[in-house]
Amino acid sequence: MTTPMVKFDNVTKRYGSLTVLDSLNLEIAPNEKVAIIGPSGSGKTTVLRMLMTLERINDGVIYVDGEPMTHMEKNGALVPASERHLRRVRGNIGMVFQHFNLFPHMSALKNCMEAPIHVLGLPRVEAEERAAELLDMVGLGDKKGHYPSQLSGGQQQRVAIARALAMRPKVMLFDEVTSALDPELVGEVLQVIRRLAKEHSLTMLMVTHQMGFAKEFADRVCFFHSGKIAEQGAPEDLFNNPREERTQQFLSAVL
Numbered sequence: 001m002t003t004p005m006v007k008f009d010n011v012t013k014r015y016g017s018l019t020v021l022d023s024l025n026l027e028i029a030p031n032e033k034v035a036i037i038g039p040s041g042s043g044k045t046t047v048l049r050m051l052m053t054l055e056r057i058n059d060g061v062i063y064v065d066g067e068p069m070t071h072m073e074k075n076g077a078l079v080p081a082s083e084r085h086l087r088r089v090r091g092n093i094g095m096v097f098q099h100f101n102l103f104p105h106m107s108a109l110k111n112c113m114e115a116p117i118h119v120l121g122l123p124r125v126e127a128e129e130r131a132a133e134l135l136d137m138v139g140l141g142d143k144k145g146h147y148p149s150q151l152s153g154g155q156q157q158r159v160a161i162a163r164a165l166a167m168r169p170k171v172m173l174f175d176e177v178t179s180a181l182d183p184e185l186v187g188e189v190l191q192v193i194r195r196l197a198k199e200h201s202l203t204m205l206m207v208t209h210q211m212g213f214a215k216e217f218a219d220r221v222c223f224f225h226s227g228k229i230a231e232q233g234a235p236e237d238l239f240n241n242p243r244e245e246r247t248q249q250f251l252s253a254v255l
């Protein structure tokens with residue numbers, strides 16, 4: 001069996017007395033596209049936040065490309081990871097947020113150059129070349145010098161995608177990336193993600209409320225409920241023939 005690109009092994013995350021991820025097991029194969037759906041508060045975004053190591057988990061181990069991320073090996077045992085170790089393994093992960101989070105005082109091009117220069121140590125010329133290529137790829141070749149405030153929400157989100165890709169991640173995380181957009185701008189962002197999924201060998205994990213897109217984009221859909229995967233399967237099975245009552249209820253409310 002190939003090593004999973006992402007593996008949650010019995011991962012628990014609590015906030016005070018609230019268990020948000022409850023002994024979660026999730027494996028994602030290299031190049032697999034997975035959509036996470038489920039009711040609000042079921043832990044969907046927390047899965048992405050834990051992968052970005054924005055916070056520590058309480059129990060279990062997260063692996064990225066076979067390597068423990070939340071832990072490191074010491075004398076044959078797994079011990080909690082140092083900040084340095086977390087940062088290094090996190091280098092494999094790119095994330096696109098609901099609210100773009102671009103640097104407002106930098107042009108689109110600069111936004112995409114910043115981390116490759118300062119984190120990867122790429123020479124400026126190379127970083128600029130890579131940034132320009134990626135902005136071309138997301139259809140913003142003519143907007144490289146524009147600042148975020150001069151761009152529409154859809155364009156800003158496409159810059160955010162290019163910026164994440166500039167770090168050459170193995171895994172891309174998308175957190176409700178179209179929820180903050182006006183309806184007429186959703187299509188252009190989904191089109192970029194669709195192309196990425198088709199043309200690049202990237203592992204992709206997406207939290208989404210867009211069931212239509214999840215159906216078309218994902219190899220597998222995971223339905224979350226109370227910090228666990230209540231049901232998962234190929235989109236055509238999960239959407240057309242949900243087995244669990246909770247999945248049926250959720251889908252009949254949102255479809």
Ligand code: ADP
Binds near residue numbers: 015020038041
């Ligand atoms: P979803 O993405 O499925 O809507 P989340 O993963 O964002 O759910 O959140 C799951 C639960 O964890 C929610 O009840 C939320 O209020 C709680 N939660 C998330 N982040 C925090 C935090 N930093 N402190 C306390 N509770 C949190």
